[in-house]
Amino acid sequence: MGLIENFKYPKNQLQILFVSEEESDEDTVAAAQLWSDKMSQLYKSTGLTKSPDANWMEFSLQWSKSQSCNYLFITTPDNLLMENSLKKLISLKLIAVSPLLNGPFGKYSNVYKLLESDFIERERIESQQVYYFNLPILINLEAPETKKLTFDEKNVENYDRKSTNPIQIFGFAAYSNQIPLFVDNHEFYGYILDSKFYSESYHRKLLGYFLANQISESGPMAIPHSTILQPWYPPTSKFGFDKIYLINLKRRPERLQKMSSIMQHLGIEFEVFEAIDGTALPSEVLASLRFLPGYEDPFSKRPMKFGEIGCFLSHYKIWENVVKNDDVRFAENSTIELSKMIEDIMKTHLEWDLIYLGRKKMTPQGDEFFVPGHQYLSTLAYSYWTLGYAISQGGAQKLINAKPLEKLLALDEFLPIM
Numbered sequence: 001m002g003l004i005e006n007f008k009y010p011k012n013q014l015q016i017l018f019v020s021e022e023e024s025d026e027d028t029v030a031a032a033q034l035w036s037d038k039m040s041q042l043y044k045s046t047g048l049t050k051s052p053d054a055n056w057m058e059f060s061l062q063w064s065k066s067q068s069c070n071y072l073f074i075t076t077p078d079n080l081l082m083e084n085s086l087k088k089l090i091s092l093k094l095i096a097v098s099p100l101l102n103g104p105f106g107k108y109s110n111v112y113k114l115l116e117s118d119f120i121e122r123e124r125i126e127s128q129q130v131y132y133f134n135l136p137i138l139i140n141l142e143a144p145e146t147k148k149l150t151f152d153e154k155n156v157e158n159y160d161r162k163s164t165n166p167i168q169i170f171g172f173a174a175y176s177n178q179i180p181l182f183v184d185n186h187e188f189y190g191y192i193l194d195s196k197f198y199s200e201s202y203h204r205k206l207l208g209y210f211l212a213n214q215i216s217e218s219g220p221m222a223i224p225h226s227t228i229l230q231p232w233y234p235p236t237s238k239f240g241f242d243k244i245y246l247i248n249l250k251r252r253p254e255r256l257q258k259m260s261s262i263m264q265h266l267g268i269e270f271e272v273f274e275a276i277d278g279t280a281l282p283s284e285v286l287a288s289l290r291f292l293p294g295y296e297d298p299f300s301k302r303p304m305k306f307g308e309i310g311c312f313l314s315h316y317k318i319w320e321n322v323v324k325n326d327d328v329r330f331a332e333n334s335t336i337e338l339s340k341m342i343e344d345i346m347k348t349h350l351e352w353d354l355i356y357l358g359r360k361k362m363t364p365q366g367d368e369f370f371v372p373g374h375q376y377l378s379t380l381a382y383s384y385w386t387l388g389y390a391i392s393q394g395g396a397q398k399l400i401n402a403k404p405l406e407k408l409l410a411l412d413e414f415l416p417i418m
Contacts, residue, residue: 001035001226006083015045015067019056025200028077031229038228057166058151064141075136079110080210080223081190088187089138095145096174097182098133099189104210110134110192111183119185127182132171148177205336208234212262219254220261234267240342241390244270247314249277276317278310290406304408312411316404341377348373353395354415357388389415 004016016039018032029048036046045067051059057074064072071090075081079101089097100120101110109120111134118124139146151166153159156173163169174181193210195203214222225231238244246263248256256272263270291304338357345352355377371377391399404414 001031001229002224003081003083005039005226006224007081007086008083009086011043014043015069016043016047017045017060017063018048019060020048020050021054021056035226035228055152055166057170058155061139061149061151070140070142072139072141073136074139078193078195079136079190080193081136082188084187085189086138088189089184090140092127092182092184092186094127094138094140094182094184095143095179096133096137096139096149097127097184098135098137099187100183100185101136101190101192104191104193104213105206108192108194110136110194115183119183122185122188125186127184127186129180130183131175131181132167133181133183134167137170145177145179149173149179202336204232204234208265208267211265215258215261215265220257233264236267236269237339238269239338240346244268245273246270247273247275249275249310251277273314273317275314276310278306278308278313281306281310288405289408291408308411309408312404312408312414315411316400341374344374344377350374350377351394353392353398355390357390 007014016036018036020029020032033048036048040046053059060074061072073086073089081099081101085099089099098110100122102120103109107117107120111120111130114130114133115128116124119126119128139149149170150156150173151170153161153164153169156169156176158176159169159172161168161172171181173179191210193203193206198206211223246256246259248259260272286309289309341355344350350371350373399414
């Protein structure tokens with residue numbers, strides 16, 4: 001709802017109608033009704049209705065005509081649209097057009113298997129004519145040709161196809177009446193998370209991963225919340241660990257705000273550990289440290305920085321638990337894989353010391369092998385960029401026994417050596 005509220009289009013010119021189906025979730029319907037009631041004064045009209053049959057797209061088309069609308073924009077909650085989408089699509093002055101939407105994970109899009117990759121990846125920018133398209137759709141109802149457009153096979157002369165899919169019927173009606181349909185990629189219009197491929201619970205997890213990545217890249221308000229509805233968050237979990245710590249410098253409250261929001265969207269229960277600030281270490285503490293003779297950063301060819309010293313000391317203090325840094329990206333199945341990893345460890349009674357949770361591989365794939373009986377664990381050779389890890393009590397003891405404070409080097413180098 002926040003994305004709808006954020007549209008850059010005069011609200012007093014918009015009529016918003018939510019159309020529910022037989023299988024629509026009760027909570028979703030209730031939220032749509034509440035939003036419609038609260039926002040009715042801001043928009044030209046808002047409402048919620050139930051489609052009289054399964055063809056809610058045809059119902060929406062006929063309703064828009066009865067309201068003398070200039071344009072009809074049909075979309076679903078699966079489509080996450082940018083604020084300028086509506087204005088940009090109208091400015092194209094096309095009879096019927098669909099915006100290109102990309103999936104946030106992999107190469108899926110709303111034109112998957114319909115258009116070539118150069119269009120999907122925006123190597124070729126244009127309004128591409130197509131025989132049919134998927135939602136969302138903008139239809140210019142001011143164009144006289146749109147009287148012949150329909151999503152209902154009963155309204156199409158000589159319809160000889162077996163498909164009862166409203167999208168396919170719409171494409172046939174357009175083709176039969178020589179009405180061009182287009183998909184446009186001049187702008188980045190937004191994302192698609194297609195719920196028909198997933199269970200409701202998994203679709204919610206995907207949305208959480210997507211929001212986590214958006215927040216990681218753009219901050220806590222990357223996707224606007226509704227001013228009326230409270231955002232939904234998954235129940236929190238430690239995913240089988242005793243504790244999950246988030247290390248954060250006291251002088252970086254904006255990072256803590258960002259990472260707290262990410263953890264909330266992913267349902268991760270955590271505690272904040274105030275990081276040791278290497279730039280504020282007393283001289284006597286620095287004097288007590290011993291550095292590995294001749295150590296240089298392998299990429300920059302320089303000695304350790306104060307920030308790296310503070311980082312190492314912070315990890316040293318909490319090596320009994322999971323550590324999460326704030327410069328992370330989340331894979332499609334992040335929390336699911338974490339849960340299954342713990343399940344596999346318990347089933348196989350695997351003895352382990354340390355498990356990387358996100359890293360940069362520095363060696364060929366052939367140097368790493370999956371651990372028998374485990375879906376998500378592999379051995380590794382050299383690794384860099386410690387984004388997060390799980391550590392056992394035995395593993396922590398081994399790291400401490402190595403007396404790293406007597407021959408200090410960067411954490412990203414120390415862990416692979418061990």
